[in-house]
Amino acid sequence: MAGTDFYGILGVDRSADQTEIQRAYRKLARKYHPDINKDPDAEDRFKEISEAYDVLSEPETRRRYDTFGADFRQVPPDVDAETWARAKAARESPFGGSRFDTGSFDTGDVDIEDLLGGIFGGRARRRGPMPGADQEAELELTVEEAHAGGRRTLTLPGPRTIEVTIPAGVTDGRRIRLAGQGGRGTDGAPPGDLYLLVHLAPHPRYRVDGRDLALDLPLTPWEAALGTTVTLPIPGGEAKLKVPPGTSTGRRLRLRGKGLPNPRGTAGDLYAEARVLVPAKPTDEERQLFEQLAAVSTFDPRGSGR
Missing domain, CATH: 1.10.287.110 (DnaJ domain)
Structure with missing residues (x-):
């Protein structure tokens, strides 16, 4: 320090x-x-x-x-x-x-x-009660736990077990203060505080940026071209997302307020990043339809009309 x-x-x-x-x-x-x-x-x-x-x-x-x-x-x-x-x-x-x-x-x-x-803590002679020292420990949470909050039982050195209340919407890197759960004081002096450093574990679906969340949105070529409405998984449930016609890979579609909640202000957003996928092994009928499209389409993704 x-x-x-x-x-x-x-x-x-x-x-x-x-x-x-x-x-x-x-x-x-x-x-x-x-x-x-x-x-x-x-x-x-x-x-x-x-x-x-x-x-x-x-x-x-x-x-x-x-x-x-x-x-x-x-x-x-x-x-x-x-x-x-x-x-x-x-x-x-x-x-x-x-x-x-x-x-x-x-x-x-x-x-x-x-x-x-x-x-x-130097050369001066200590006399009388001394407050306990503050301590720090790491608390790893999933995105779902950070979103919903709740209770967690922790085992600390000693050993001792404590119940922790996790506030809904806690973000990576934040500290949760547990008053009186730190080092012991001497001669009846109060103990110090325990600070839990929150770390959000890597998630298979979500990427976290502060309170904002992002995920990949796989789309078929016809969904991307014609537009559609899809159901997305979000922490705590599902949400409907309208995909506009003409959506290409890389386009970010926002669901406002569907990220991590904020007890003191505006919740984060959830971003769905479009990923247009094609069949790895198209059927004969699919191949014929794609060939028909190729024959009539004037779209050139590498040309000046892009």
């Missing part, structure tokens, strides 16, 4: 609003998603982008990051910014050691040694 600049990772100013942050995240997520970008470093870059968005998209987490910087998760919740700044200055002083002369500034009722031990 040391030196991490979440604003720099997303390429936004520190004054950026939530719309700018979301726009920057979506642009970068599309570029570096491991399912799209096969560069060996893309996955690590995508995780950095997701971490930055997770912190900056939550107002309270962003406020703590702006206040405490890279140490924002280690600073106890009841420590104010001024006290933390004084403690950090004392810790980084060339005269620092296991004891500090606090006569040069007012520390109020705060024990600098306890505060420094809690924040830095």
Whole structure:
């Protein structure tokens, strides 16, 4: 975490609003998603982008990051910014050691040694209760599970078993916070939080881009030429899709709002990408019909009239 600049990772100013942050995240997520970008470093870059968005998209987490910087998760919740700044200055002083002369500034009722031990885990002697550390684990979901949400039982080191509520529409790279399920505190102090990093498993049908889904739509030549209505499988059911006449391979047809749901806004879309297929072994009658079509058609897919 040391030196991490979440604003720099997303390429936004520190004054950026939530719309700018979301726009920057979506642009970068599309570029570096491991399912799209096969560069060996893309996955690590995508995780950095997701971490930055997770912190900056939550107002309270962003406020703590702006206040405490890279140490924002280690600073106890009841420590104010001024006290933390004084403690950090004392810790980084060339005269620092296991004891500090606090006569040069007012520390109020705060024990600098306890505060420094809690924040830095360094040379200061720890005394009294210490909150538990935050922890992180990966949670792999199918597209259907991400779409519907629900409950999942997880077995964690210890071992211990917990029940997790998965919000409907959770996206790849997002974090689910489980308050109080992290490391244990000492001397009665509260435990830390557990953060579940969501990873969507590769799907045999769907390709995922943020909240949008895409799938291949096989069509016969006559369906593509004349138009038709097909039934598509979508997460949680089926949907009707009208294929316009003259559809060629590669055309993307959109079903608005049929992607992953969004509890806070607009759901993603589902895109069906046309793939025109011909019979591998046409029957004699099919061959005759294709020959008749070839004889009367003036269509030239390689000509200027394309």
